[in-house]
Amino acid sequence: MLLTVAAAFTDAAKAIGSWYPPYLVIAGLAILAAYVGIWMMKKWGVLLFTAMFVVNNVVLFVAGQWNALALVLPLIFIAILFWKYKLMD
DSSP states (O other), X not given: OHHHHHHTTSHHXXXXXXXXXHHHHHHHHHHHHHHHHHHTTOHHHXXXXXXXXXXXXXXXXXXTXXXXXXXXXXXXXXXXXXXXXXXXX
């Protein structure tokens, strides 16, 4: 997540659009919050992570930066999270 926030200040992020660097900071902080929720075994952490996964993929697709290979690990992680979802608070 620190790399995501740091990436917001690069020229590559600015080249995508003026809206993209602030989006990267907000998204990075939201995903960090989701990780904290998952660490604490909270259902809201799983839901927030899943929502951010969807939003990020839509944003990347619209920005022309989407890559299908980037779906593999997050989808495996989400599948495991929902497999253990009933054990969470």
